Amino acid sequence: MTHAIEAHDLQKTFKGKREVRALDGVSFLVEEGTVFGLLGPNGSGKTTAVRILTTILRPDGGSARVLGHDVVKEAGRVRSLIGLAGQYAAVDENLTGRENLVMVGRLNHLPGSYVAGRAKELLGEFDLSDAGDRPLKTYSGGMRRRLDLAAALVARPTVLFLDEPTTGLDPQSRNDLWEVIEGLVDGGTTVLLTTQYLEEADRLASTLSVLDHGRVIAQGSPTALKAELGATVLEVGLHDHLDAERTATLLVPVGSHPPNRSGNVVEVTVDNGPEAAMVALRALDQERITPTTFTIREPSLDDVFLALTGRRAEDDTDGDHAAADEGLDDRDEEITAVASNAGPINKAFTDYKARGHR
Amino acid sequence: MTNTISVPTVSGAPLATGLSGRIRWALADTFTITKRNLIGYTRIPEALFFSTVQPIMFVLLFRYVFGGAIHTSEASYVNYLMPGIFVQTVAFGAVSTSIGLAEDLQKGLVERFRALPMARSAVLAGRTSADLCRNVVVVIIMTVVGFLVGFRPTTGVLPYLAGIGLILLFAYALSWGFAVIGLSAPNSETAQVMSFPLLFPLTFASSAFVPVDQMPSWLQGFATYQPVSVTVSACRALMLGGPTATWLIQSLLWSVGLLAVLTPVAVRRYRTRT
Numbered sequence: 001m002t003h004a005i006e007a008h009d010l011q012k013t014f015k016g017k018r019e020v021r022a023l024d025g026v027s028f029l030v031e032e033g034t035v036f037g038l039l040g041p042n043g044s045g046k047t048t049a050v051r052i053l054t055t056i057l058r059p060d061g062g063s064a065r066v067l068g069h070d071v072v073k074e075a076g077r078v079r080s081l082i083g084l085a086g087q088y089a090a091v092d093e094n095l096t097g098r099e100n101l102v103m104v105g106r107l108n109h110l111p112g113s114y115v116a117g118r119a120k121e122l123l124g125e126f127d128l129s130d131a132g133d134r135p136l137k138t139y140s141g142g143m144r145r146r147l148d149l150a151a152a153l154v155a156r157p158t159v160l161f162l163d164e165p166t167t168g169l170d171p172q173s174r175n176d177l178w179e180v181i182e183g184l185v186d187g188g189t190t191v192l193l194t195t196q197y198l199e200e201a202d203r204l205a206s207t208l209s210v211l212d213h214g215r216v217i218a219q220g221s222p223t224a225l226k227a228e229l230g231a232t233v234l235e236v237g238l239h240d241h242l243d244a245e246r247t248a249t250l251l252v253p254v255g256s257h258p259p260n261r262s263g264n265v266v267e268v269t270v271d272n273g274p275e276a277a278m279v280a281l282r283a284l285d286q287e288r289i290t291p292t293t294f295t296i297r298e299p300s301l302d303d304v305f306l307a308l309t310g311r312r313a314e315d316d317t318d319g320d321h322a323a324a325d326e327g328l329d330d331r332d333e334e335i336t337a338v339a340s341n342a343g344p345i346n347k348a349f350t351d352y353k354a355r356g357h358r
Numbered sequence: 359m360t361n362t363i364s365v366p367t368v369s370g371a372p373l374a375t376g377l378s379g380r381i382r383w384a385l386a387d388t389f390t391i392t393k394r395n396l397i398g399y400t401r402i403p404e405a406l407f408f409s410t411v412q413p414i415m416f417v418l419l420f421r422y423v424f425g426g427a428i429h430t431s432e433a434s435y436v437n438y439l440m441p442g443i444f445v446q447t448v449a450f451g452a453v454s455t456s457i458g459l460a461e462d463l464q465k466g467l468v469e470r471f472r473a474l475p476m477a478r479s480a481v482l483a484g485r486t487s488a489d490l491c492r493n494v495v496v497v498i499i500m501t502v503v504g505f506l507v508g509f510r511p512t513t514g515v516l517p518y519l520a521g522i523g524l525i526l527l528f529a530y531a532l533s534w535g536f537a538v539i540g541l542s543a544p545n546s547e548t549a550q551v552m553s554f555p556l557l558f559p560l561t562f563a564s565s566a567f568v569p570v571d572q573m574p575s576w577l578q579g580f581a582t583y584q585p586v587s588v589t590v591s592a593c594r595a596l597m598l599g600g601p602t603a604t605w606l607i608q609s610l611l612w613s614v615g616l617l618a619v620l621t622p623v624a625v626r627r628y629r630t631r632t
Contacts, residue, residue: 051469054472054473055472055473056469056472056473076373076475077373079371079473079474079475080370080371080372080373080475081370081371082473084469084470084473086466086469086470090465090466090467090469090470091467091470092394092398092467093465094397094398094401094402095394095397095398095401099394099397103390103394104470104474106386106387106390107387107390107391107471107474107475107476107480108371108474108475108476109371109372109383109386109475109476110371110372135401137401151470155370155371156370157370158370161473
């Protein structure tokens with residue numbers, strides 16, 4: 001099958017006072033109708049990759065295709081098929097929401113009558129109908145971001161590039177935007193999104209590449225990434241100390257390391273989550289111990305980044321982020337079952353570990 | 359005509375085929391961007407202020423404050439002054455070209471434009487065209503203000519309109535120069551700061567307000583032949599009479615020459631700016 005986006009060994013160096021290798025051989029494939037995430041901290045090369053794929057920048061080396069069209073040689077064709085929305089909310093502040101959408105529609109060379117209807121439709125879909133005829137100066141950050149996304153959708157692009165679509169948004173606006181993006185993918189749009197938010201990549205992307213200093217340091221599904229990097233954690237809460245101690249002893253055989261007991265909670269690291277959980281539950285049942293809580297927890301994507309790069313994905317952790325992390329834990333239980341059939345992460349990561357980067 | 363556009367039924371933008379289709383779309387894109395910039399001007403009160411109130415203040419300042427101290431060959435100073443004020447006003451107005459472009463770059467709008475299937479040239483052409491439209495409004499206002507403070511052109515309507523046309527052409531050429539500044543500046547504030555060291559000598563070390571023969575001799579050469587001066591002199595000749603041809607040709611040469619040099623420089627800047 002053809003891929004919606006193909007990047008082969010992309011290279012880009014910015015020359016200035018200090019030479020910066022923004023991309024140092026980045027390759028990835030994005031299947032049609034899926035969400036692909038480029039995850040990495042500031043300066044890792046995410047935006048440069050997006051700018052090359054959207055024909056804004058030319059690569060120094062390597063090549064890229066969008067829907068089979070070369071981004072350098074067939075830039076015009078690529079531009080007519082893609083939509084771009086970014087963290088900088090590239091919309092004209094002096095124009096109204098509607099005027100912005102109409103302008104983008106006209107610049108896509110769509111007929112005036114079509115553009116007017118499409119603008120109205122999009123304002124409705126993005127809950128901006130009331131604000132549609134107000135200048136953007138009066139919009140909130142979330143409204144502006146929604147309009148930016150709406151502008152990217154005027155020409156119904158087949159492939160959508162979202163450069164840090166939710167950076168700086170409050171949790172509610174972020175959630176709203178996530179739902180919009182999920183809706184688009186359900187409608188068949190291919191989405192490439194960059195993010196620094198681990199939970200965002202986890203929630204939206206079916207495949208992701210972790211970028212660091214212009215290189216792909218890991219690639220795979222979010223679940224596979226987590227499965228490959230760390231073992232699953234079983235967390236068992238008990239009624240009292242005595243049960244906890246007995247449980248800790250019982251779980252020695254299932255753990256890859258000796259269980260950890262703190263208070264009435266026992267944590268044990270296991271290699272195969274679901275299977276180990278069944279063994280553990282059977283053992284507890286035989287001893288007539290009833291746990292108060294029983295959690296199969298995967299290491300968070302944050303841990304993944306820490307393990308890969310030796311530092312956290314975000315330097316300055318803010319309150320919003322922490323709050324969203326809590327939400328992540330709930331879902332971890334649901335996706336644990338998938339963990340066992342998650343294949344190995346690509347060779348890049350194995351090599352990376354082999355080279356001793358920790 | 360219809361075969362150059364395929365109206366999208368499913369997704370994506372239609373594609374231009376052939377040279378004529380591309381030219382037509384480049385013009386349409388320029389029109390769209392021009393319109394967008396003009397709407398923008400009406401929504402920024404500061405921009406309206408600078409393009410109308412500031413030049414009026416200059417007229418009043420020179421007409422009633424400095425005018426009495428400046429001696430000209432022209433019988434009335436206001437007649438001498440007004441062509442100079444016209445050119446000075448449009449020259450100052452050209453700064454808005456650099457500020458506008460620097461702002462579009464800074465705010466990421468140019469990024470969006472670059473990812474759209476629009477003509478590459480339309481962002482610059484649309485900006486300079488919008489500034490040309492604004493200058494038309496400005497010279498109309500200035501004409502009215504001029505008449506109110508006693509400006510009386512003596513040569514008739516057609517030469518007067520020719521003078522206005524010459525000013526607008528010069529302003530358009532200057533716009534491209536300031537476009538280069540806007541594309542070179544890291545932000546709009548710097549664009550503005552970068553513009554003034556260029557503007558002040560051009561407008562004040564010129565024959566716009568003071569006859570050149572009253573300046574020190576080392577300055578007279580520059581002040582006589584620099585583009586603002588020759589355009590002002592050509593306008594004076596067209597609006598008030600006197601030998602016209604030499605000034606007119608010099609002004610046209612300046613404007614056309616500036617356009618020929620600055621347009622490709624600006625376009626190249628736009629393409630290479632990352």
